[in-house]
Amino acid sequence: MAYGLPATGVAGSAVGGPDGGSGALIYGRLAGVDIDAFVAVNAARWDRLDTLVRARRRTGAEADELVQLYQLTATHLSKVRTSAPDPTVVTRLSGLLARARGVIAGAHEPAWSDVTRFVVISLPAAFYRARWLTLAALAFFCIVGVATGMRAVGDPELLAQMGTPSEREQYANELFEAYYSNSPAPDFAAQVWTNNAWIAAQCIAGGITGIFPVYVLVQNAVGVGMAGAVMAEHGQLDLFFALILPHGLMELSAIFIAAGAGLRLFFAWAFAGPRTRSRALAEEGRAVFTVAIGLVVVLGVSGLVEGFVTPSDLPTGVKITIGAMVLAAYWIYTIVLGRHAVRDGETGDVRAEHAEDTVAMAA
Incomplete structure (x- = not known):
């Protein structure tokens, strides 16, 4: 006052x-x-x-x-x-x-112009700036996941870590598919959203370490690779991809985005350039927070696909097409709007006139 x-x-x-x-x-x-x-x-x-x-x-x-x-x-x-x-x-x-x-x-009331700016400028700019690290996380995940699956298929001792032969058979023929339909679609979608939001939050919050996002990627890639190996062992690899691709295309991409955004915190701190480390971390942190808000929506959409599309009776091709369209919509949004925003100097940070705002503190 x-x-x-x-x-x-x-x-x-x-x-x-x-x-x-x-x-x-x-x-x-x-x-x-x-x-x-x-x-x-x-x-x-x-x-x-x-x-x-x-x-x-x-x-x-x-x-x-x-x-x-x-x-x-x-x-x-x-x-x-x-x-x-x-x-x-x-x-x-x-x-x-x-x-x-x-x-x-004069209390500030959020205006529609603020919402529009966030959706059209700030968020796509933040996504766009993290695109290369997002793609790097994707490539790393695929390499680890495929390598794990291929190794497990040819190694009975490694497969044994997934359970006894009878347990693996039940998993491949019953449990894997049942997982997507055991709960009502709204409840399952909410459960999936919560779980993935937690994983994404860990990637972002732990990004400053430069290690934790990589750990999360490895952990999830190994899990997917081992699940694929068990399905392949029992001739169900086609079912594996039919169930995981519709929602997984966007769901896993959200984790890659979170990992990429989290790693930007580490790089901002480690390679601050002419800025002080604290200033670089603060500026990048605000932009990463923008990504975190956007991922709430992205994960919500992927949760809806996993809850309603994946277990549905639609043809497999249609379900995968829906998942691919969701992923394509994200990249079109990011590249088209994000590139334009970044070219205009946007980073996903707050408005320039607010960037220097500070909280008054007693000396």
């Missing part, structure tokens, strides 16, 4: 009220004073502040009065909290001051 509190010497005259010159009671020692009497003396001022806050229009004099009453009521709240912390009075004054502060400071 830009306005300071009024000096105690003019407390009684700052704003007129029913008690006339009762400044001694307003700013004086509240301890030992009946809280009901204190409320009775000052209630008219609080009511007047509430009226001014609710007013749609105010004159210049009323605006000045609003500021003065805000300052006065803030002092009342401070005194009540320290000397006679009545919860009812504290709650009333806190709410009143919050609304008054919004009027005085």
